[in-house]
Amino acid sequence: MLYIGVDLGTSAVKLLLMNEIGKIEKIVSREYPLYFPKPGWSEQNPEDWWKQSLEGIRELTAECDKSQVAGISFGGQMHGLVILDENDEVIRPAILWNDGRTQKETDYLNEVIGKEKISACTANIAFAGFTAPKILWVKENEPENFKKIRKIMLPKDYLAYKLSGVHCCDMSDASGMLLFDVKNRCWSKEMLKICGITEEQMPKLFESYETVGTLKDELAEMLQIPNTCKIVAGAGDNAAAAVGTGTVGDGRCNISLGTSGTIFISSKEFGVDPNNALHAFAHADGNYHLMGCMLSAASCNKWWMDEIIGTKDYRKEQAAIDKLGENKVYFLPYLMGERSPHNNPNARGTFIGLTMDTTRADMTQAVLEGVAFAIRDSFEVAKSLGIKIERTKICGGGAKSPLWRKIIANVLNIKVDIIKAEEGPALGGAMLAAVANGEFASVEEAAEKIVEVVDTIEPEQELAAKYEAQYRKFAKIYPTVKDLFEEIV
Numbered sequence: 001m002l003y004i005g006v007d008l009g010t011s012a013v014k015l016l017l018m019n020e021i022g023k024i025e026k027i028v029s030r031e032y033p034l035y036f037p038k039p040g041w042s043e044q045n046p047e048d049w050w051k052q053s054l055e056g057i058r059e060l061t062a063e064c065d066k067s068q069v070a071g072i073s074f075g076g077q078m079h080g081l082v083i084l085d086e087n088d089e090v091i092r093p094a095i096l097w098n099d100g101r102t103q104k105e106t107d108y109l110n111e112v113i114g115k116e117k118i119s120a121c122t123a124n125i126a127f128a129g130f131t132a133p134k135i136l137w138v139k140e141n142e143p144e145n146f147k148k149i150r151k152i153m154l155p156k157d158y159l160a161y162k163l164s165g166v167h168c169c170d171m172s173d174a175s176g177m178l179l180f181d182v183k184n185r186c187w188s189k190e191m192l193k194i195c196g197i198t199e200e201q202m203p204k205l206f207e208s209y210e211t212v213g214t215l216k217d218e219l220a221e222m223l224q225i226p227n228t229c230k231i232v233a234g235a236g237d238n239a240a241a242a243v244g245t246g247t248v249g250d251g252r253c254n255i256s257l258g259t260s261g262t263i264f265i266s267s268k269e270f271g272v273d274p275n276n277a278l279h280a281f282a283h284a285d286g287n288y289h290l291m292g293c294m295l296s297a298a299s300c301n302k303w304w305m306d307e308i309i310g311t312k313d314y315r316k317e318q319a320a321i322d323k324l325g326e327n328k329v330y331f332l333p334y335l336m337g338e339r340s341p342h343n344n345p346n347a348r349g350t351f352i353g354l355t356m357d358t359t360r361a362d363m364t365q366a367v368l369e370g371v372a373f374a375i376r377d378s379f380e381v382a383k384s385l386g387i388k389i390e391r392t393k394i395c396g397g398g399a400k401s402p403l404w405r406k407i408i409a410n411v412l413n414i415k416v417d418i419i420k421a422e423e424g425p426a427l428g429g430a431m432l433a434a435v436a437n438g439e440f441a442s443v444e445e446a447a448e449k450i451v452e453v454v455d456t457i458e459p460e461q462e463l464a465a466k467y468e469a470q471y472r473k474f475a476k477i478y479p480t481v482k483d484l485f486e487e488i489v
Contacts, residue, residue: 001019001020001068001069001070001071001434001437001439002017002018002019002020002025002061002064002065002068002069002070003017003018003019003020003069003070003071003072003073003430003431003433003434003437003439004016004017004018004057004060004061004069004071004072004073004429004430004433005018005073005074005075005240005423005425005426005427005428005429005430005431005432005433006053006056006072006073006074006075006076006156006159006234006426006429007074007075007076007237007240007424007425007426007429008049008053008074008075008076008077008155008156008159009076009077009237009425010034010044010077010096010097010098011031011032011034012029012030012031012032012052013029013030013032013049013052013053013056014027014028014029014423014425014426015027015028015029015030015053015056015057015059015060015426016060016423016426016427016429016430017060017061017064017430018427018430018431018434020434020439021449021450022431022434022446022449022450024421024423024427025064026060026063026064027060027423027426028056028059028060029056030052030053030055030056030059031052032044032045032048032049032051032052033045033048034096035093038101040099040100040101041095041099041100041101042095042096042097042098042099042100043093043094043095043096043099044080044093044094044096044155045090045093045094046082046090046093046094046155046158047090049155049158049159050158050159050162053159054223057072057223057225058223061223061224061225066223066224066225066226067225067226069225069226069229070226070228070229070230070433070437071211071229071230071231071232071433071434071436071437072163072215072229072230072231072232072433073208073231073232073233073234073429073430073432073433073436074156074159074160074232074233074234074235074240074429075156075234075235075236075237075239075240075241075244075424075425075426075428075429076154076155076156076159076173076234076236076237076240076425077096077097077155077156077237078097078154078173078176078236078237078238079096079097079129079130079131079134079154079176079177080094080095080096080097080131080154080155081094081095081131081134081135081138081152082094082152082153082154082155082157082158083138083145083148083149083151083152083153084149084150084151084152084153085148085149085150086148086150088150088151088161090158091145091148091149092138092142092145094155094158095134095137095138097129098129099128099129099134100128101128101137102128102133102134102136102137103128104137105126105132105133105134105136105137105140106126106127106128106130106133108136109125109126109132109133109136109178109194110125110126113194115276117190118178118191119272119276121181121188121190121191122178122179122180122181122182122188122191123175123181123182123183123270123272123280123281124175124178124182124272124276124279124280124281125276125343126178127339127343130176130177130178131152131154131176131177131178131179132177132178132179132191132194132195133178135152135179135195135196135197136195136196139195139196146196149197149201150201151167151201151202151203152197152201152202152203153167153169153203154169154173154174154177154236156173156234156236157169157170157173157203160212160231160233160234161203163215163216163219163231164212164213164214164215164216164231165213165216166204166212166213166231167203167204168203168204168205168206168212168213168233169202169203169204169205169206169233170205170206170207170208170210170233170234170235170236170284171185171205171206171207171208171282171283171284172208172235172236172239172240172281172282172283172284172289173234173235173236173239174187174205174282175236175279175280175281175282176236176279176281178191179191179192179195179202180282182270182272182280182281182282182288183270185205185282186205187199187202187205206233207233207284207286208232208233208234208235208239208240208243208284208285208286208432208443209232209233209284209285209286209432209435209436209442209443210232210233210436211230211231211232211233211436212231212232212233213230213231214227214228214229214230214231215227215228215229215231230433230436230437232432232433232436233432234284234429234432235284235425235428235429235432236281237424237425238256238262238264238291239281239283239284239289239428240284240424240425240426240428240429240432241254241256241264241395241424241425241428242254242264242266242283242284242289242428243284243285243427243428243431243432243443243446243447244421244423244424244425244426244427244428244431244451245393245395245419245424245451246393246419246447246448246450246451247264247266247289247393247447248266248283248284248285248287248443248444248447249266249268249285249287249444249447250266250267250268250269250287251265251266251267251387251388251389251390252265252266252393253265253266253389253391253392253393253414254392254393254394254395255375255392255393255394255395255396255399255408255416256297256394256395256396256399257297257298257371257394257395257396257397257398257399257404257408258297258298258396258397258398259296259297259298259299259397260293260294260295260296260297260299261293261294261296261297261298261371261374261375261396261398262291262292262293262294263291263292263375263378263379263382263392264289264290264291265289265290265291265382265387265389266283266285266287266288266289267283267287267288267289267290267387268287268288269287269288270288271288271290271385271386271387273290273381273384273385275341275381276343277292277340277341277342277343277378277381278290278291278292278340278341278378278381278382279291279292279293279340284428284432284443285442285443285444286443290381290382290385290387291340292340292341292375292377292378292379292381292382293339293340294333294338294339294340294371294374294375294378295334295335295336295337295338295339296333296334296335296336296349296371297333297371297375297396297398298371298396298397298398299335299336300331300333300335300349300367300370300371301314301367301368301371301398301404303335304363304364304367305317305364309360309364314401317360317361317364318364318368318401318403318404320359320360320361320364321361321364321365321368321403322361323365324365324406324407324410324463324466324467325410325463325466325467325470326466327362327365327366327369327470328353328355328358328362329351329352329353329354329358329362329363329365329366330351330352330353330366330369330370330373330470330473330474330477331349331350331351331352331363331366331367331369331370332347332348332349332350332352332370332374332477332478332481333349333367333370333371333374334347334348334349334350334374335348335349338374340377340378340381341377341378341381342377342478342482344482344485346485346486346489347478347482347485348485348488348489350477350481351363351366352477353366368401368403368404368407369407369411369470370474371398371404372404372407372408372411372412373411373470373471373474373475375408375411375412376411376412376471377475379412389414390414390415391414391415391416391417391456392412392414392415392416392417393416393417393418393419393453394408394416394417394418395419395422395424399418405418405457406457407467409457409458409459410459410460410463410464410466410467411464411467411471412459413459413464413467413468414459415456415457415458415459416456416457417453417455417456418453418454418455418456418457419451419452419453419454420451420452420453420454421451421452427450431443431446431447431450434446
């Protein structure tokens with residue numbers, strides 16, 4: 001049988017075709033526009049997602065036996081607000097995860113309603129990107145649109161609705177709305193009330209590997225795919241990517257060194273740190289996960305290489321680095337402010353420790369180490385909750401650097417596994433579709449059989465000890481300069 005994974009990204013939809021044993025048969029990608037109606041605003045037209053996804057499915061299945069397509073599932077951009085009227089028509093363009101218009105609403109939730117109450121209801125505090133502040137914004141600024149709302153959906157769930165006719169949402173994606181009681185895996189009545197909406201306006205909740213319905217007859221005919229093809233709930237992009245890297249079950253970890261950086265820790269038990277420094281979300285495997293998200297990771301190195309020292313030869317620059325664990329220069333990687341664990345939009349990038357004998361290689365090394373230390377900040381929060389992590393997967397553009405992988409292995413003092421496939425949310429989506437069809441007994445079993453580790457970096461005792469001492473110094477820098485950031489921004 002064949003399974004389709006749909007990764008609904010911000011710039012494009014990526015579709016992946018996988019067979020029943022996890023072999024990737026084909027991948028296609030189709031772009032759509034992103035709109036910025038005002039500075040700091042970010043919107044897309046859900047119809048663009050639908051049109052390109054439909055065309056993408058046609059292209060993806062053009063050369064295969066279409067009768068074998070048994071399931072479609074999703075990974076997708078989180079937090080976006082899609083609102084439908086009584087005829088299931090889109091009321092206004094979707095307000096996206098990276099839209100910044102809701103600072104007033106975020107402050108209202110955190111300061112007036114109060115972080116403690118919000119966290120008790122949802123296990124998280126408000127961020128400008130989350131869905132609840134967006135609903136409050138529409139209520140305040142577009143009251144006529146607010147009155148028309150019959151269904152509130154997330155981006156990937158709009159695709160699932162268009163394919164199946166079912167208004168659905170999975171637990172992992174729902175976790176990023178600030179309307180969901182993560183611990184009890186249900187809508188938070190208190191939060192719905194605060195936002196002035198009802199449970200009837202929310203989609204039905206499913207686990208990520210559950211079937212929400214089957215392909216509509218008219219679409220089955222159009223696409224020449226059986227109408228028995230299951231439409232499966234899917235997951236938010238980070239949770240779907242975690243499935244694709246095998247980060248499921250208890251105490252598994254994945255680090256993503258992309259433009260931004262995430263550390264994703266799966267857990268069978270629900271847990272939330274007292275300071276809400278990490279996101280506490282439901283996971284696609286039916287359990288839970290903690291996630292730290294730093295806003296600048298591999299982009300720090302790109303900025304340093306491209307803009308500051310003016311080179312594209314990353315490998316050559318890193319080849320000059322030969323004294324790991326002995327650098328006297330430190331770098332705070334907060335070029336766009338910081339999310340986890342500091343939640344400070346005013347934080348800024350900082351070099352400290354420069355002397356007359358500081359070299360170009362020292363500063364390049366400091367950038368790589370600074371990102372690793374910042375990941376460790378979130379890692380430390382997880383450890384403080386009693387979570388034991390002995391190894392991690394690693395993915396993203398920055399993970400292609402052997403030196404950076406070595407630094408991370410020793411800064412965290414854990415084994416770092418390199419995996420064969422790096423298709424992230426799309427592969428995770430296809431795996432969830434396969435689980436729903438009974439190809440695997442569980443998401444964990446699917447990950448065990450499909451995800452292949454091709455290399456492991458072991459920490460070195462002596463080097464890990466050096467980095468332990470260095471991290472303790474790094475950890476003192478932000479608290480020392482934190483107040484200064486407020487003055488210079």
